[in-house]
Amino acid sequence: MTASLSSQSNVEPAAFPVLIEHEARYADLDPSRRIGRDALVRWFEDARVAVERETFGADLVARLQSRVRLLLAAVRVEVLAPLTVAGSYRIGIGVSQVGTTSFTYRYAVFAGDDLVATGESTSVHTDGERPAPLTDEVRASLEPLRIGVPASGRPERGEARLVRENYPFRWDARVRFTDLDTNRHVNNVALAAWYLDGLAELHADVLGYPVGGPLDGLSPSTLSVQYLDEVHYPGIYQLRVGVEDIGEDTVRYVCGLFDERRCIGFAEAEGFHHAPGEGGDPVRLAEALAPFRFKA
Incomplete structure (x- = not known):
């Protein structure tokens, strides 16, 4: 690269x-x-x-x-x-x-x-x-x-990333009419937001769904998205998330967007797996994220 x-x-x-x-x-x-x-x-x-x-x-x-x-x-x-x-x-x-x-x-x-x-x-x-x-x-x-x-x-595209079951975490995304652009399919910005929503849902699941959502410091600093096919309205799509690598401070995620079993987009993201909690002490998620490893 x-x-x-x-x-x-x-x-x-x-x-x-x-x-x-x-x-x-x-x-x-x-x-x-x-x-x-x-x-x-x-x-x-x-x-x-x-x-x-x-x-x-x-x-x-x-x-x-x-x-x-x-x-x-x-x-x-x-x-x-x-x-x-x-x-x-x-x-x-x-x-x-x-x-x-x-x-x-x-x-x-x-x-x-x-x-x-x-x-x-x-x-x-x-x-x-x-x-x-x-x-x-x-x-x-x-x-x-x-x-x-x-x-x-671009994000790496391998056969494993096209398989829905390789991503342990699932979040269902329902298309809103306001997600559409002038081409009559879901806009690229809306789709990028879906991947961020999927990561936030994973963090909230690990943290126990705190009021107000997950900690601010867990948002990824990088996000790379590849669009494979159009996403239409109306529809409900599966967004899948897996943890590819956990380092000393950071975690790398892989995400896939699926129409039934067909992969229509995927993404990579990287961010910290720890952040300051409400009391100032760090909240560390590395151990809690380990069960969500991507099945390469």
Whole structure:
């Protein structure tokens, strides 16, 4: 796997061809009073849509007339420092890789000149049914956005991750009408939030379902999602969670989203397995999470 953007300590706003001012909203906050991971996925979507509108006219009319058909295949977010609702941020966006049918954006969130979060997403060009080669027009439009930062890679896709029973923990997700986007299927941000909800349900189960939910410090600092198929309304889907690895301080989770037995998406996440309790003493979950090991 190539080095992530966050590993480069000298990354500055000037490294990105496009910088977008973004005000934090109260609705972006999670229970920790910080900007939530799903909110950052939405920020990246806002930046991506703005860039595509300006770059090759990928507005709603263009999409409906089939001039540009792009579907999100994967997204990743990594929080490097707490993001608060106070102040404004700048989102840097550039294209790090262009393939035959897809291309990859890299994102960076700056508070002043300080890098506080990074991200990545892969968009696939389709003919309406399957991946299709990028047109020369789209390729030419992407060139001014190129940035010399390698892609960090998608979540590992192995046969074991496609098997529903390999994930010990189950949470059922019911699609809400408000989860849908203009393509009439569940939006990528809503799906990212489902994985975060699944992890929170696991933590709450281990903690005994405390009032107000699990401890703030247990939220993952990284989340990588890969979308395999569309999720439709109405419907109830199974989200499965397993613990892949437990280290000295952190835990790595794997998640799968299933329509019956068919895997339609999966994710990886990493965060701490301990956090300060209400009395100030740390609450440690490593031992309690061990029975939820992913059955590789």
